[in-house]
Amino acid sequence: MRGRFAPAIFLGIPSVFLVAMFVLPLLSMLVLSIWRTENYHIIQDFNLNNYRVLATETAYQTFLLRSLLMATAVSVICTVLAWPIAYGIILYGGRYRLLLSLAFAVPFLTGEVLRIIALQGLLGPIGLLNGVLMSLGAAPLRVIMYTNFASAIGLIYLYLPIVVTVIYLSLLNFDQRLIDAAKIFGASPARAFFEVTWPLNLFGTLIGFALCFIPCLSATLAPRFLGGPNGTLFGMAIAQQFAESGTWALGAAMGVVLFAVCVLLVAIVARLLDLRRTGFTGFGRG
Amino acid sequence: MAYITLDGVSKQYGSVWAVDRVDMAIDKHEFVSLLGPSGSGKTTLLRIIAGLETPTQGRVLIDGEDVTHLPPHRRGVAMVFQEFLLFPHRTVYENLAFPLRMLKLQKGEIAERVDWVLGILALRGLEKRYPNQLSGGQQQRVALGRGLVGRPKVLLLDEPLANLDRELRQEMEVEIRRHQTALGIPFIYVTHNQEEALSMSDRIAVVRGGRVEDFASRTDIYDRPKTAFIAQFVGRSNRFEGVAAQASDRLAIRGEGVLIETAARPGIGEGDNVVAYVKNEKVRLKLAEPGAAAGANTIAARIRHVILRGAYAEYVLSWSGGELIASRPRDGAELPGGAEVTAYWDAADVDLFAQAGGDQ
Numbered sequence: 001m002r003g004r005f006a007p008a009i010f011l012g013i014p015s016v017f018l019v020a021m022f023v024l025p026l027l028s029m030l031v032l033s034i035w036r037t038e039n040y041h042i043i044q045d046f047n048l049n050n051y052r053v054l055a056t057e058t059a060y061q062t063f064l065l066r067s068l069l070m071a072t073a074v075s076v077i078c079t080v081l082a083w084p085i086a087y088g089i090i091l092y093g094g095r096y097r098l099l100l101s102l103a104f105a106v107p108f109l110t111g112e113v114l115r116i117i118a119l120q121g122l123l124g125p126i127g128l129l130n131g132v133l134m135s136l137g138a139a140p141l142r143v144i145m146y147t148n149f150a151s152a153i154g155l156i157y158l159y160l161p162i163v164v165t166v167i168y169l170s171l172l173n174f175d176q177r178l179i180d181a182a183k184i185f186g187a188s189p190a191r192a193f194f195e196v197t198w199p200l201n202l203f204g205t206l207i208g209f210a211l212c213f214i215p216c217l218s219a220t221l222a223p224r225f226l227g228g229p230n231g232t233l234f235g236m237a238i239a240q241q242f243a244e245s246g247t248w249a250l251g252a253a254m255g256v257v258l259f260a261v262c263v264l265l266v267a268i269v270a271r272l273l274d275l276r277r278t279g280f281t282g283f284g285r286g
Numbered sequence: 287m288a289y290i291t292l293d294g295v296s297k298q299y300g301s302v303w304a305v306d307r308v309d310m311a312i313d314k315h316e317f318v319s320l321l322g323p324s325g326s327g328k329t330t331l332l333r334i335i336a337g338l339e340t341p342t343q344g345r346v347l348i349d350g351e352d353v354t355h356l357p358p359h360r361r362g363v364a365m366v367f368q369e370f371l372l373f374p375h376r377t378v379y380e381n382l383a384f385p386l387r388m389l390k391l392q393k394g395e396i397a398e399r400v401d402w403v404l405g406i407l408a409l410r411g412l413e414k415r416y417p418n419q420l421s422g423g424q425q426q427r428v429a430l431g432r433g434l435v436g437r438p439k440v441l442l443l444d445e446p447l448a449n450l451d452r453e454l455r456q457e458m459e460v461e462i463r464r465h466q467t468a469l470g471i472p473f474i475y476v477t478h479n480q481e482e483a484l485s486m487s488d489r490i491a492v493v494r495g496g497r498v499e500d501f502a503s504r505t506d507i508y509d510r511p512k513t514a515f516i517a518q519f520v521g522r523s524n525r526f527e528g529v530a531a532q533a534s535d536r537l538a539i540r541g542e543g544v545l546i547e548t549a550a551r552p553g554i555g556e557g558d559n560v561v562a563y564v565k566n567e568k569v570r571l572k573l574a575e576p577g578a579a580a581g582a583n584t585i586a587a588r589i590r591h592v593i594l595r596g597a598y599a600e601y602v603l604s605w606s607g608g609e610l611i612a613s614r615p616r617d618g619a620e621l622p623g624g625a626e627v628t629a630y631w632d633a634a635d636v637d638l639f640a641q642a643g644g645d646q
Contacts, residue, residue, distance in 0.1 A: 178373065180367075181373070182373075182384075184358050185385040186359045186389060186436065187388050277375050
């Protein structure tokens with residue numbers, strides 16, 4: 001009896017949860033995006049005006065493009081930084097491995113706003129970095145004051161721990177002895193990395209990449225506090241529709257576009273990626 | 287000139303010597319087993335030959351070249367691992383082609399060599415499978431094939447059959463030995479399983495506590511154990527403890543309730559504590575004759591039960607000193623359980639060692 005109902009319970013409840021908390025709100029967004037808002041009121045008549053605005057107003061395209069560039073740059077940098085960090089913990093962490101990997105979660109103990117404000121205090125015009133520079137008589141670094149560069153630093157700071165953790169978990173699950181096997185059969189250490197370590201951790205790396213990339217696309221706080229006048233990102237623009245300007249329907253349409261872009265990107269990656277080539281069998285270690 | 291030479295090889299981990307001053311010389315056509323219990327250092331020794339560990343002291347020579355400080359990929363060795371360690375993201379074909387790609391062979395030659403290995407290991411038709419789509423035996427064959435395909439100078443095998451069931455293991459033993467003979471390269475085979483070592487090897491090195499206790503032909507290791515540990519570890523034996531008493535050229539050992547007589551050994555004198563081993567199959571049995579006097583090398587016992595092992599039977603006997611096991615072929619003249627018997631053996635079949643202080 002237990003055996004018969006267990007799958008229904010264990011798979012059913014999350015499914016219900018997924019539908020209630022994810023699919024339904026998404027559908028409501030979709031519906032809202034084909035209505036319109038006027039003077040803080042929702043008017044329920046079908047039109048594609050919001051999408052027309054998004055397609056014609058270059059500002060939104062600039063925001064989206066800037067967001068895509070920003071998310072790509074930040075995710076690439078995070079991944080490049082995270083690999084040696086995660087690998088270092090695996091190789092040299094010894095019995096402190098768990099502690100070290102948990103240490104990466106410490107920033108999560110504070111809120112995202114706090115972390116960004118703290119960073120603003122570090123990078124801003126009277127922040128620690130420029131304060132020291134100026135007290136030494138040097139010119140302040142303009143590049144870190146309210147620029148896209150500062151936003152990028154903020155986003156890297158926010159998402160690096162996640163990427164490190166995901167890649168760390170991937171490496172933890174990776175059988176290091178396969179590297180021995182590759183070396184025995186004639187691969188130099190660098191060759192062994194590209195023949196074995198990299199492909200077998202590609203899936204984990206992509207998950208880490210995606211877990212950085214997707215929230216970066218919809219980032220609002222970092223660009224708002226660090227980005228400056230030319231730093232508006234798509235996610236920040238969405239937040240403005242729902243807050244200051246009260247154009248919820250347009251905001252919903254932007255959300256739908258963002259969702260579509262994400263789905264498209266994931267679909268492209270899924271198409272290009274042969275899971276078998278990452279050693280992923282879907283049945284645990286084969 | 288030996289093909290592979292280990293010269294005073296030692297490996298220290300912290301304060302422990304995992305491998306301790308090992309000297310070995312292995313010939314080009316030899317099948318050598320490193321036999322020892324787990325933790326004896328045999329796998330570390332193998333990994334030192336492979337280049338996966340650097341010895342703290344000593345040198346490793348392969349084909350006349352000092353490879354002590356060469357990384358594994360420049361040594362021309364190959365290895366078969368206990369857990370197979372096939373590349374899970376590569377097909378059987380690609381796993382087998384891996385060593386050849388690393389050797390930078392032409393595509394055509396790679397295909398030829400892989401095909402050769404697929405043929406000798408009966409793997410044709412599985413080329414496109416991934417390792418997790420293979421049975422344990424098939425994975426083992428691919429692992430062996432990957433070891434052979436690059437025509438290494440030496441093939442190192444680290445308990446490769448430990449994860450296979452018994453029947454498959456015996457099949458693979460024959461096959462592995464056949465490939466070694468055909469290729470004419472040395473195989474160094476690590477195992478804790480004496481049957482595997484005895485069935486395949488030319489010579490066996492018994493490893494214990496990081497040291498090689500003896501490195502000799504398999505018959506010498508089995509029939510003429512050099513140390514008490516080898517006598518205990520190789521084959522199945524009955525063990526007796528006692529005190530030696532010299533009687534001209536023969537040595538009498540008085541243990542609890544048994545008198546063992548054997549030829550005198552150098553280094554064992556009157557009053558020494560000794561330990562004697564008699565292999566199970568050397569203990570013979572006859573039905574007890576009432577009134578017969580108990581002589582040397584005989585024990586009066588009762589058959590407690592009989593274990594059938596197929597071709598032979600093991601008789602578990604009780605006697606005043608405890609338990610005794612005699613194994614004999616099942617030739618039809620079987621003895622019934624509960625029977626009173628006399629167990630006896632030849633003086634020449636006694637392996638005798640001085641008992642070192644605190645040594646088993």
